[in-house]
Amino acid sequence: MSRFITGPFRNALTLLVGLLVLWQALYWVVGDVALRSPLQTAAFMGRFMTSPQFLPHLAETGRAFGLALVLAVAIGLSIGFSLGLNRFMSDVFEPVLVAVYSIPKITLYPILLLAFGLGISAKVAFGAIHGIIPIALFTMAAVRSVRKVYLKTGRVLRLPPTEAILRIVLPAAMPEIFAGLRIGFSLTLIGTLLGEMFASQRGLGFLLMNAIGLHNVDLIMGLTVLLAGFAGVASAVLLSLNKRLQART
Amino acid sequence: MTRAATWRTLLLLGAVAALEALCLAGVIDRITMQPPHKILIDLWRLLASGSLNRAIAKTLGNAAAAFAVAMALGVASGLVIHRFRRLRDTLDPLFATYYAIPVFAFYPLLIVLFGLGDAPQIFIGAMLGVVAVIVNTLNGLDRVPRVLLKTARVNRLSPLQTALQVTLPCAAPFILTGAKLAVAYSLIGIIGAEFIMSNGGMGYEISFAYTNFDNATMYPLIVLILLVSITINIVIARWEKRILARRGLA
Incomplete structure (x- = not known):
């Protein structure tokens, strides 16, 4: 039972971290012209959503x-x-x-x-x-x-x-x-x-x-x-x- | 023809006839819809004049490019992901929820990245198709009999040779299912992207005609796209059925 809970959860977490790393790497390559980093996006959405x-x-x-x-x-x-x-x-x-x-x-x-x-x-x-x-x-x-x-x-x-x-x-x-x-x-x-x-x-x-x-x-x-x-x-x-x-x- | 197919044909013809009658009687006004016979005449006129050739070539060319990218990337990724259990477990939640994500929401971002040209459209089309190919490739690779892999090892085939000569041909029917989906998705992706924002292609022509209230161009184009996509889907479905039947799978 414990494997059933931790398995999918761990996978989803790894996936999420992987996507964030990929996003940040892409941002470093492309730069400010066309992309924002995950942190900048989160900060902007925090402001915009309120x-x-x-x-x-x-x-x-x-x-x-x-x-x-x-x-x-x-x-x-x-x-x-x-x-x-x-x-x-x-x-x-x-x-x-x-x-x-x-x-x-x-x-x-x-x-x-x-x-x-x-x-x-x-x-x-x-x-x-x-x-x-x-x-x-x-x-x-x-x-x-x-x-x-x-x-x-x-x-x-x-x-x-x-x-x-x-x-x-x-x-x-x-x-x-x-x-x-x-x-x-x-x-x-x-x-x-x-x-x-x-x-x-x-x-x-x-x-x-x-x-x-x-x-x-x-x-x-x-x-x-x-x-x-x-x-x-x-x-x-x-x-x-x-x-x-x-x-x- | 079976009884169901006869009824289906009759019902569809009846629906078109009803539409025709409603349009001619003026229940549906001319600004909303053209009577079907006029759509067909307009379609013939547009095709004969050749003014659409470039748009059609552009859309089908981009769809073919998106399909090729989705297939190449999908099969290659499938082969790699299949070898690494941990990677597959990690990506599984992504595959399971992928088609719930509105991929078109990424289109504006892609336009900013690549500029307004063919590239973001092909990217969207390939993005829509690639996961269907990966999932079906994995499904096919799961079903390769162990004894074939052992034979490959006994014959000392390199991993690449094993993939090309044993696993891929064996998984072919499943990969074809992925290919069928990828064709539909690349068409949907390309035409959808052309609709939203682009500078050419069939989707663009429809949205251009729509903004100009040019129903004489819009309806024939819509019918053309529907005919093309339905024909492609039917042809591939037939082909798939034949291959599956030869393998004794259907």
Whole structure:
């Protein structure tokens, strides 16, 4: 048990130290023109995150991401369940979902902008599209692989369909569904940020693009590290939850 | 064609027809969307005029460069990481969370480092693809039968010879899976970067047309990119299936 805790923890720590050393070395090579050292970045972010101009942008991105995630989970799960419970429907739609999964979705963003206008709703829609497909694909596969005996037992006990889904399919497919939700979480975040970077008036992605125009290297470094760090930590937490969920079944 | 495939085709055709009807009836106005038949006519006109050739060549060329870098770096790193257990354990958390990190957030930084040219785009494309290649290479190397490695040792092959003649060919189907992902990722990386900020390429042309409300150029380009990426993905998926079938893996 102790190895289980120290092993991954030690690895993550080594990795973190390694990345910091690499960053510092890169800074020494490139210099002040294009990079800042880890310490400078941390000091700058400390100042910037307490300044009044940071919070509205963070709130905007947070709200867009939150809404997109709620939509992605709701729509992804409903698509996944309705396709997963019907063999023929999933045969019809799975290749379409896989094809959409692999295309550069950014090309669709101008269409969303024209449809929703330049505001939070286009960003939310774009983030949600990124998240819906993996959640739907994983849920579909998970629901399809639930053992038939369970479903038969439910039918024998005359559970109504909603009860059967809530009490049998959902718990049985949970670990795999959670894996989909984890990937959906990351992709929704990526989609939301991508939307903000391409065309937006507010939010962290906008701030990042704006910083190029101003050649504000401090801000670029700080935001990049903040976003990558948040995504990395969130994903690591979800991954460990996922592993625990899988170990339970 | 199977029954599912027939239904799929019919449904997709129905969706396009519905879009056409909605556009022609004026439910979706012309500023938002063009009717599909007009998009196809515009696409043909654009391709025939040759005005897009440079953008297409630039995008596909950069994507190919990003793919080549991702493959070379990914397979080489995979071979090295596979030999050092400790290094692999350390890098594992990075690989597990890598695709959760918004790689495009690094694009501004790369522009500052390399300048606004092809280099930061290729870098982003390669960065997106390389980890998929590494992970799949490691996966393939894990499955090389021990007896083959012993045979290599008996025949006194050097580490390089062992890699080239034994381990890599043996791990090839898995590396191909990585390659398939790397193709998709390098296209996504290049086009995404062109969208955000660049001075040429298909993504740039779309974003340029978007800012000019030039729907007659924007929609055909979007359709073209979708067609190109879907075609490439289908071709590679077929190829992968054939190779896996030959090895008896699928």
